[in-house]
Amino acid sequence: MRGGHSVVARPVGKHMRTGALQAGQRVQLTDYKGRKSTITLTEGGEWHTHQGVLHHGLLIGQSEGIVVENSAGYRYQVLRPLLNDYVLSMPRGATVVYPKDSAQMVQVADIFPGAHVLEAGVGSGALSISLLRAVGESGTLNSYELREEFAEIAQSNVEAFFGEPHPGWQILIGDAADKPLDIEAPGGVDRVVLDMLAPWECLNTVRTVLAPGGVWVSYVATVTQLSRLTEAIRGSGGFTEPEAHETMMRTWHLDGLAVRPDHRMVAHTGFLLSARRLAEGQLPLALKKREKVSEPSAEDKRAWAGTAWENDDDVEATWDQESLKTRVVSKKKARKAAANAVRHAEAAKEVSTDESD
Numbered sequence: 001m002r003g004g005h006s007v008v009a010r011p012v013g014k015h016m017r018t019g020a021l022q023a024g025q026r027v028q029l030t031d032y033k034g035r036k037s038t039i040t041l042t043e044g045g046e047w048h049t050h051q052g053v054l055h056h057g058l059l060i061g062q063s064e065g066i067v068v069e070n071s072a073g074y075r076y077q078v079l080r081p082l083l084n085d086y087v088l089s090m091p092r093g094a095t096v097v098y099p100k101d102s103a104q105m106v107q108v109a110d111i112f113p114g115a116h117v118l119e120a121g122v123g124s125g126a127l128s129i130s131l132l133r134a135v136g137e138s139g140t141l142n143s144y145e146l147r148e149e150f151a152e153i154a155q156s157n158v159e160a161f162f163g164e165p166h167p168g169w170q171i172l173i174g175d176a177a178d179k180p181l182d183i184e185a186p187g188g189v190d191r192v193v194l195d196m197l198a199p200w201e202c203l204n205t206v207r208t209v210l211a212p213g214g215v216w217v218s219y220v221a222t223v224t225q226l227s228r229l230t231e232a233i234r235g236s237g238g239f240t241e242p243e244a245h246e247t248m249m250r251t252w253h254l255d256g257l258a259v260r261p262d263h264r265m266v267a268h269t270g271f272l273l274s275a276r277r278l279a280e281g282q283l284p285l286a287l288k289k290r291e292k293v294s295e296p297s298a299e300d301k302r303a304w305a306g307t308a309w310e311n312d313d314d315v316e317a318t319w320d321q322e323s324l325k326t327r328v329v330s331k332k333k334a335r336k337a338a339a340n341a342v343r344h345a346e347a348a349k350e351v352s353t354d355e356s357d
Helices: 083-089 099-108 126-135 148-162 199-209 223-236 298-305 331-356
Strands: 026-030 036-040 046-049 052-055 067-069 075-079 116-120 140-145 169-173 189-195 210-220 243-245 252-255 258-261 271-276
Touching: 026 083, 036 046, 036 083, 083 099, 083 126, 099 126, 099 210, 099 271, 116 126, 116 199, 126 140, 126 148, 126 169, 126 189, 140 148, 148 169, 148 331, 189 199, 199 210, 199 223, 210 223, 223 271
Parallel strands: 116 140, 116 189, 140 169, 189 210
Antiparallel strands: 026 036, 026 075, 046 052, 067 075, 210 271, 243 271, 252 258
């Protein structure tokens, strides 16, 4: 995999947001029912649906915000996709972190321009894009990913979004819990963001690399993971009292006086757990609200680990996608997504090269 990059100093991804539409760029088409489709423009290309054919040539060279008709007179509103649109339509292997959660993670972790951030669990790169936008060109993001095919998908998705490699990003294959960390951040990293099945396994890594006062945010899908991680952080003694929340987003139906919540909503997607690093040797204050907190019971352990605790309290169950009932991505599907992501990245880089000439 490619590591850190050196590129010309200009606002990363600027060409994706301004100027006329060009071949190699992605555009979002919205029909009269509000249905959205994202396509990549090509010279001589055509977009076929059961409602007719839309020739890419009608869009190339035009400003975004136009309305075009296809061969059957079916009309579409044309805009460049926003970050939210992009991450939900880009090629993916692993399930992406939803925009509502990415936004919260950037805010809760207080990611700022110039920050040095460690990320583990890259997946398809959706969260990485938000983190890179937040740290800017003066910050760094060091990302760890266990599966090489996922890392390739993420690399291509990030480059397709920005139109070129981000100067502050490197993606590393391996486990952040046991691989030597090669991070150029004197005094430690400012922030740690984890999206993984068993984030407590990275506790020692976080304690080693996170600077005093730094923020650790973890994204987990289930209550059992949330409970296990909370107790691990409390037991370590090197962090502030963990705080947890989830974000639910409900859209509204707007039609004259008929203004009401939509019948469907994006409800639970995951929990965010955050804590801050204390200075070396310092212990957190014993908060009054935790006076009755006791050691985890046998029932707690069974909930954490599943059936492995039923017969032997000393046996640790494996925290994997199967036991947590999450979607398992096959190597074949990941390779297909990687090839698709590479095509988008190469098209975006061609546009970037043309603009710089």
